[in-house]
Amino acid sequence: xxxxxxxxxxxGMSPSGHPYRADDDTALSYWQAMEIAVRELLIEKGETxxxxxxxxxxxxxxxxxxxxxxxxxxxxxxxxxxxxxLDNAGDASREMGFDIGPMHLIAVxxxxxxxxxxxxxxxxxxxxxxxxxxxxxxxSRAYRSRTVREPRAVLSEFGLDLxxxxxxxxHDSTADMRYIVLPAQPPGxxxxxxxxxxxxxxxxxxxxxGLPKAPA
Amino acid sequence: MAERVRIRSMMxxxxxxxxxxxxxxxxxxxxxxGIFANPEKLAYRxxxxxxxxxxxxxxxxxxxxDAAERPADTLDAEIYAHWLEPLED
Amino acid sequence: xxxxxxxxxxQAGHDFALWEKRVDALMILGSQAGHFTVDGLRRALEDMGxxxxxxMTYYERWIAAINQxxxxxxxxxxxxxxxxxxxxxxxxxxxxxxxxx
Numbered sequence: 001x002x003x004x005x006x007x008x009x010x011x012g013m014s015p016s017g018h019p020y021r022a023d024d025d026t027a028l029s030y031w032q033a034m035e036i037a038v039r040e041l042l043i044e045k046g047e048t049x050x051x052x053x054x055x056x057x058x059x060x061x062x063x064x065x066x067x068x069x070x071x072x073x074x075x076x077x078x079x080x081x082x083x084x085x086l087d088n089a090g091d092a093s094r095e096m097g098f099d100i101g102p103m104h105l106i107a108v109x110x111x112x113x114x115x116x117x118x119x120x121x122x123x124x125x126x127x128x129x130x131x132x133x134x135x136x137x138x139x140s141r142a143y144r145s146r147t148v149r150e151p152r153a154v155l156s157e158f159g160l161d162l163x164x165x166x167x168x169x170x171h172d173s174t175a176d177m178r179y180i181v182l183p184a185q186p187p188g189x190x191x192x193x194x195x196x197x198x199x200x201x202x203x204x205x206x207x208x209x210g211l212p213k214a215p216a
Numbered sequence: 217m218a219e220r221v222r223i224r225s226m227m228x229x230x231x232x233x234x235x236x237x238x239x240x241x242x243x244x245x246x247x248x249x250g251i252f253a254n255p256e257k258l259a260y261r262x263x264x265x266x267x268x269x270x271x272x273x274x275x276x277x278x279x280x281x282d283a284a285e286r287p288a289d290t291l292d293a294e295i296y297a298h299w300l301e302p303l304e305d
Numbered sequence: 306x307x308x309x310x311x312x313x314x315x316q317a318g319h320d321f322a323l324w325e326k327r328v329d330a331l332m333i334l335g336s337q338a339g340h341f342t343v344d345g346l347r348r349a350l351e352d353m354g355x356x357x358x359x360x361m362t363y364y365e366r367w368i369a370a371i372n373q374x375x376x377x378x379x380x381x382x383x384x385x386x387x388x389x390x391x392x393x394x395x396x397x398x399x400x401x402x403x404x405x406x
Contacts, residue, residue, distance in 0.1 A: 026399065026400070027398055027399065028393075028394065028397065028398055028399055028400050028402075028403045029365075029400075031361070031362075031364075031365040031368055031369065032324050032400045032403075032404075033390050033393045033394050033403065034368050034369070034372055034386075034390060035324050035327055035328050035331070035368045036324075036393045036400075036403055036404050037386055037389035037390040037392075037393050038331060038368065038371060038372055038375065038386070039327060039331060040389060040393075041380075041381045041385060041386065041389055042331070042334075042335075042375075042380070042381075045380065045381065047334075047335075047338060047340075047380060048331075048334045048338070052334060053327060053330045053331065053334065054330075056329075056330035056333050056334055057326045057327065057329075057330050060326070060329060060330070060333075061326070104249075121235050121237070121306055121307030121308075122233060122235055122306075122307070122347070123347050123350065124363075133321065133329065135318050136315070136317070136318045136319060136363075137314050137315055137316055137318065139363055140314060140315050141306065141311050141358060142311040142312055142313060142314045142315065143314045144306050144307065145306050145307060145308065145309040145310070145311040146309075146310075146311050146314070148237060148279070148291055148307045148308055149237075149279075149280055149283075149307075149308045149309075150285055151285070151289070152285045152286065152289075153285065154314060157313055157314050157316075158314075164286065167288060167289060167290070168286065168289040168290075169289070169290045169291075169292065170289070170290070170291045170292070171291075171292045171293075172235065172291060172292065172293040172294075172307065173294070174233050174234070174235060174293045174294045174295065175233045175252065175255065175269055175294035175295075175296070176249070176252045176269060176294065177249060177271075177294055230348075231344065231347060231348035231351055235307045236307070236308075237307045237308035255344040255347075258342045258344035258345065259342070259344040259345055259347065259348035260345075260348065261341075261345060261377060261378070279308075280308075
């Protein structure tokens with residue numbers, strides 16, 4: 001692939017065929033100019049190509065909480081898979097065909113007596129290779145600062161009031177592991193097919209700031 | 217590695233993965249995680265030796281004292297072996 | 306940061322802009338090419354100081370950290386960056402036009 005290959009695309013559309021987002025029309029900022037400059041220098045020097053950048057964007061765009069929901073649903077439906085998930089969540093996700101790269105993933109299980117919640121106080125570590133990019137609040141100073149000290153107050157802001165007889169376990173992703181919460185299966189859903197179960201699994205329920213949806 | 221450990225309380229400048237709020241606090245090893253390249257070397261583009269990494273569990277009472285929302289709630293964090301001091305039971 | 310006082314968790318989110326997705330892609334590609342590690346990026350982010358957290362957005366901080374690491378790795382020079390940024394800023398007044406797509 002020649003590294004000076006020009007980007008071909010329709011006017012007003014990104015190379016992936018989507019309309020540009022509104023802030024492409026706002027004044028060019030210093031940091032946006034730096035992004036363009038860094039990317040073009042890397043392409044000029046043959047370090048990467050416009051196509052490789054777009055492929056990487058497409059790969060990340062293809063990841064979403066739906067991937068995690070499929071993993072959780074299978075764990076609810078299949079006790080043997082659940083055991084493998086709790087033993088090594090990365091390998092269990094790969095077994096389902098998800099390309100999560102070299103990510104080390106640990107699943108932590110919610111039970112009637114234990115609720116888990118994930119945070120990264122040092123930066124913004126998140127199981128992005130399974131769930132896609134983290135929500136803005138996960139990267140906020142408030143969430144990162146307070147979740148280790150007053151996690152119950154933080155969960156209340158998300159509408160989740162934990163009873164006092166439930167132990168809360170906070171997981172700070174300080175180094176090389178990433179975490180996903182295995183929520184408790186909602187009552188009344190035994191025997192459901194995996195796609196119906198997956199529809200109950202929300203992104204927040206896999207971070208621990210929410211619970212799965214109740215069956216309709 | 218002892219079951220009970222204390223996180224070293226030293227505060228050197230530079231990039232480390234032991235959060236300041238855990239320094240000097242006592243916890244228990246939740247599980248060993250294997251060996252990983254030392255981030256304190258990687259951060260400075262230096263050859264990095266592999267170091268054992270552990271998940272350490274603390275009670276909220278240990279971390280925050282009377283300010284803890286519920287003392288028996290816990291916090292787990294990944295800490296490299298060179299930040300852990302083994303404690304006698 | 307962990308354990309410090311702070312206000313309510315901001316619940317409003319935003320869709321990522323193309324330039325933000327490109328920063329994210331450059332982070333992955335530069336790391337895969339061996340030009341830096343995530344630890345090198347985190348070190349650069351921390352060295353920006355607490356102020357950067359208040360005055361810069363998430364991906365503004367990340368492109369600054371990526372650039373810092375690429376210069377340290379010798380992929381391009383400060384002079385090359387300076388000239389290229391001048392050229393980019395002279396092209397147009399919006400991101401879409403300056404990026405040429």
